[in-house]
Amino acid sequence: MATILARPTTLPGRSTPPPGHLSLNTSQRGTPAAIPNKHIPHCSPGPRPASRLISSPTSPPSATPGTETTSLLYPPTGYKKASVSDVPVYALSGTQLAQAFDHLASQPLPSAKHVFPWLHGLHADNQLQLAFFIARKKSLRRTPRGLRGITIVKAGGDLTHSKLKGAIAPEEILQGPSTLRDRPEECFLECDPREGFSVRNFQIQACKMATVSDIVVYGDAGTSAGEVERLAGKISKAQRAWQRRLEGPNNTERPYNTFVVTDSYSYLETDHADLIALDSEGCMTSKVMDFFHWERLEMCAMSAPAEIASNVWLGPTPDPSIAGHEVLRTDDVPTFDIMIEASDIAQIPDSRTYDVLEDLLEGRTQIEMAEGAVPQLEFPGSGAIMPPTWSQNEVDGLVEACSWIYRQANGVVDDRKRRDSKMSLGAEVDSDGDSAMHLDDSSEIDGRKILIHCTDGYTESSLLALAYFMYAECLPVHDAWLKLHMDKKRNFFAYSSDVALLKAIQPRLLQASPKHTGAITQLCPLAPAWLERMDGSLPSRIMPYMYLGNLGHANNPGLLKELGIGQVLSVGEPLSWEENATGEWLPEKMLFVDKVQDNGVDPLWSExxxxxxxxxxxRRNGTVTLVHCRVGVSRSATICIAEVMNELGLSFPRAYCFVRARRLNVIIQPHLRFTYELLKWEELQCEKRGKPMKRELEWATIAREIAAMNKPYSRQG
Structure with a gap:
């Protein structure tokens, strides 16, 4: 028997502790939680770039090309030395730290050509990475001049509370006592990968940037000043050892220094709230953007509950932690009477389950629900019923679920013989062969409001939502797909197995539909050619006038036409249409950006x-554009992020989460260089709008957050 639950009503919104996976360090409680059904696709880098591109690729112009980023922490002559005896460590007040942060955020970043390929990670033993990026140009391995940051390290390393903006744990940059005699006890981690090839080494950026940063150490209320200073001393020694390694043992220059925050964390919370990511209780303050939280907000905003048929709504599972946020549209969302959760582990409900639920709704049972609780039914998620091995019971259960939902939503109690007979496709007849006459044994009740939901609001619930939409409106598969997306404005993802299943049972669903006229031709309309070429997923609607998709979407012109797409922007991947398909598309409706591979070298900024x-x-002509590359996650996603920043005025981190949430089950993956170029694009957007430039987050923090978000989906675990 399937499960019936009573879900409590949404709790009042309040500041809540974030999930325990905001950091890459292992000292935190909890592990990263993947959103169901999302995945990171493989992106081929293409052929090895030509030598001319390696030596001097086109890069974003810098306001201060070739000059060093200035810092209020360098030189440290204006700061008092802390009481660390054997190494230089300086004292820093909360006010001075806030000023240093603000100054750094206003500094233009060096151009991409000055920091790449160094940021990719060029370990001396990694011949594959070296051969791809620098060939015989060993000078490109050198630490770039002009790159300077501020790294915040929390003593003790517990980042589940009392976390400053961009803070990391000590073990993310320092290695333990070395067993090698020629290495000092305190030194930075060797973070460049020793083997393998990647243009997406986001996980090493915080450590790499620490080697070119002034480092600030602080502690929480439970950390003594002595512990903070001891850690600062170790870091200062590591900075000195690293500099000697790069410049030689006789070098005495200290371009980067170590500081300790002398003010208490409670003082920082009170007087410098803009620095606080997590307060002393572990709650997010909303003063510092959190990638996990913002992606969840954008996901719920994109898939907010909407009515797809009379009294039947489709949306995400209610989340008390974000209830009431300004980005969510909740004014027209009703209080639901029934909630149906689609889940991979759920079973098909049987007739007894429906009887129990109806007794509960009608108060015909002694079971008491808590005040405000909503009965919840579980149903198998998308992809759970697999062709060609599905059972007849599964198909019966899907059709019965649609019928039951319809009766509840439309206030109909119907005990008549079901019209979805598997044997007959025509109207019901009596023993004499005449059309059967029915007594009016139906009665009406008030229609109940029903929410079909899942975690993200667009994947696991798609099979049931599409099946019900077909049933309620008597629509064939292809019309249901288009109308749910176009007319009902729903972004959703379904698997190819869902397409096959719904095509196979289409006659049964349509015959059982209350809107079926009895015509056999209505049950098996001719399927369009584009449906046969679709794997279940539509391109992703990022903006009303812009879709993001892959090469398969782009090479399905019939689908593009049905979606109202009239322009195609191909980034690095040409179309391969049949000749008879190109005639309807004027040349000015196509744009091909050539010579841009996903190799971490070819720039996209100039395009x-x-x-x-x-x-x-x-858009001005009322035409929708599809932006695509091969997979639809890197080159084309970069263009879409740039457009969202340009159109909505969002910072890069927020635009990244905006597009990431709307790419549905496929995780966008702009590589390091594209990501850096987008951060430079943010500078240009500020200049364009006449606003003072102030980055919301710095490069190392952005890269670290992206790495943490991707970790649950990584093949490397």
Whole structure:
């Protein structure tokens, strides 16, 4: 028997502790939690770049090309020395730290050509990485000049509370006591990968940037000043050892220094709230953007509950931690009478389950629910019923679920013989062969409001939602797919197995539909050619005028036409249409950006303006544009992020989460260089709007957060 639960009503919104997976260090409680059904696709880097691109690729212009980023912490002559005896460590007040942060955020970043390929990670023993990026140009392995940051380290390393903006744990940059005699006891981690090839080494950026940063150490209320100073002393020694390693043992220069925060964390919470990511209780303050939290908000905003048929709504599982947030549309969302959760582990409900639930709804049972609780039914999620091995019971259960939902939503109690007979496709007949006459044994009740939901609001619930939409509106598969997306404005993902299943049982669903006219031709309409070429997923609607997709979407012109897409922007991957398909598309409706591979070397910055002008021209003419590359997660996603920043005025971190949430089950993966170029694009957006430039988050923090978000989906575990 399937499970019936009573879900409590949404709790009042309040500041809540974040999940225990905001950091890459292992000292935190909890592990990263993956959103069901999302995955990181493989992105081929393409052929090895030509030598001319390796030596001097086009890069974003810098306001101060070739000059060093200035810092209020260097030189440290204006700061008092802390009481660390054998190494230089300086004292820093909360006010001075806030000023240093603000100054750094206003400094233009060096151009990409000055920091790449160094940021990719170029370990001396990694011949594959070296051969791809620098060939015989050993000078490109050197630490770039002009790159300077501020790294915040929390003594004790517990980042589940009392976390400053961008803070990391000591073990993320320092290695333990070395067993090698020629190494000092305190030194930075060797973070560049020794083997393998990657253009997405986001996980090493915090450590790499620590080697070119002034480092600030602080503690929480439970950490003594002595512990903070001891850690600062170790870091100062590591800085000195690293500099000697790079410049030689006789070098006495200290371009980077170590500081300790002398003010208490409670003082920082009170007087410098903009620095606080997590307060002393472990609650998010909303003063510092959190990638996990913002992705969840954007996901719920994109898939907010909406009515897809009379009294039947589709949306995400209610989340008390974000209830009432300003980005969520909740004004027109009703109080639901029944909630149906789609889940991979759920079973098909049987007739007894429905009887129990109806008794509960009608008060015909002694079971008492808590005040405000909503009865919840579970149903198998998308992809759970697999062709060609599905059982007849599963198909019967899906059809019965649609019928039961319809009766509840439309206030109909119907005890008549079901019309979804598996043997007959025609109207019911009596023993004489005439059309059967029915007594009016139906009665009406008030229709109940029903929410079909799952965690993300667009994946696991899609099979049941599509099946019900077909049943309630008597629509064939292809019409249901399009109307749910176009007319009901729903972004959703379904598996190819869902397409096959719904196509196979389409006659049964449509015959059982209350809107079925009895015509056999209504049950098996001719399927369009584009449906046969679709794997279940539509391209992702990022903006009303812009879709993001893969090469398969782009090579399905019939689907593009049905979606109202009239322009195609191809980034690095040409189309391969049949000749008869190209006639309806004028050349000015196609733009191909050539010579851009996903290799971490080819720049995309120089194409931003041309691509965005193409998209904007289409929008002004009322034309929707598809932006695609091969997989639809790196090159094309970069263009879409740039457009969202340009159109909505969002910072790069927020635009990244905006697009990531709307790419549905596929995780966007702009590589390191594209990500850096987008951070430079943010500078240009500020200049364009006449606003003072102030990055919301710094490069190391952004890269670290992206790495933490991707970790649950990584093949490397």
């Amino acid at each position: 931003f303006s041309r691509c965005l002008e193409f998209i904007d021209k289409g």
